[in-house]
Amino acid sequence: MYDVIIVGGGPAGLSAALILGRCRRRVLLCDAGRPRSAPSRHLNGFLTRDGTPPEELRRRGREQLGTYDSVEVRDAEATDVSRRTGGGFEVTLDGDGGRARSEASRKLLLATGVVDSLPDVEGLRELYGRSVFHCPYCDGWEHRDQPLAVYGRGANGQRLALELTAWSRDLVLCTDGPALLPPDNLDRLAHNGIGLREERIARLEGRDGVLERVRFETGGALARRAFFFASAERQASDLAQRLGCMLTPRGDVETGRYETTGVPGLYVAGDASRRVQLAVVAAAEGAMAAFAINTELLKEDLR
Template identity: 55%
Template sequence: MQAEWDVVIVGGGPAGMSAALLLGRARRRVLLCDSGEHRNDRATAMHGFLTREGIPPAEFRRIARAELAAYPGIQVAPVAVTDAQARDDEGGFAVTLAGREAPVLARRLLLATGLRDELPAIEGLEELYGRDVWHCPYCDGYERRDRPLAVHGAGREAVRMALEVRGWSHDLVLCTDGTEIPARDRARLRGLGIGLRESPLVALEAEEGRLRALRFADGSALPRAGLFLSMPQRQRCELALKLGCELTSRGLLRAGHDGSTCVKGLYTAGDSSPHLQMAIVAAAQGTMAAFAINADLLRQDLAAEQRG
């Protein structure tokens, strides 16, 4: 592995790989670091990605990596990034890779590390997450349309998700674990025929690996075919905060439309920034960030040539 790169990309999902593709085509030297952990590892299929509808995430990554391999300037490394430090006033970084003592140097750094979902402590959830339990109705609602569904979560975000999911099924129940729901929202849910269960959800009952019912703390059970989670999320990687990035009120990285952050030379793309959390959107963000990075490097290169 060479010691100096035009761009180091952290994260090997749709955002990171799309950015690597455009930068490789711009003849940039790109190191794409993929730790092997991806937010959609538990998903059985990706949806909403034109020409790749229903593809398993692992197969999507295999095809994408094969396409990246055609560009000699791109190297994909199955390694985690453990640290990064700004090294000059030109936007450069020293990036530490797991298992490697000396850092690699990057003129620009792109973080495409995504988010980590904080799953609630519900018995049986781990076994069903990604199969009959999800976090995005746009990604997985169609396959359970008109089936008995439920939403689990707290506060206004859970109510918002319940209103969304009703577009896929009118047989719907919101499970709140007893958290406060304002009277106005209660009336709205009731008027739309959305049920409300306030007893804590303690277990998911499965049969032959598929969700069959929700079990509550009061002993009651509710037959359901799918469950959507409105749950907290946090940054998967702490590098952005360490480097001085700002967060929004929702815990997402504050960035411009091109992925630029308040830290010179540092860009972000994908679910970690405030945009729709879908694979096709993340891929587009990666492309936009790559375009901005290459334009940034071009300005720097041309200025250096003129000084020389």
């Protein structure tokens, strides 16, 4: 039996595995190989790694785990999980040439992250990660002072448009239909110099990954260099819910201090558990979860 199984090989999972490896814990890290950051060219805002390609961060993280002989990394997807009689967890893994197998652990850390739901706009997927983004903290700097389009209706669209004023003052909120905003909110947009286009969007047009214009169904077009949308995410995995975890109204896993959950021995870290979804925060959450897990294992071992 492993001390800990970690499901998810992004910043949270890798960080937790590193700390637990240094605690001489027997760890199995399972990575399905579908990171949220796959469309991104660079990972920004991560101290000492600002601008690093996401895959490079994952590669270096795995490489450094090789120092710790108690840590095993496996390219496999966790397809099921259950609690064991008497304590601990059993995880069903699909990998190793398609053969399913089960592994057991005393503690379980889920770092499975979230999946972005992209707006249904023609041409958007082709530009996603290059000039279409969902996080201004991750990609706003690279497009500072440029003409930007903001996509979203209602309060979410207004919030993102106002947020982006920190990076550019050439902003147009495109609502792809009625804005669904009361007059006071519309006045606030205008007061802050944010334009509004309520026409239905026909498509995004660009070249070599760079947005050039937003084309409307009316035939008009809006020249823009980047397109930010108010994101909607969903859990990448339902393993936490299968074990009895509750979700917040926003869809995050409900967690307490040190990434604990209401299920004894189960921890959830990273984008799956917090509102601030930055890679550096996910790494910190993984480290905090690892600290709590090792502390709990010590208490059990020293009774």
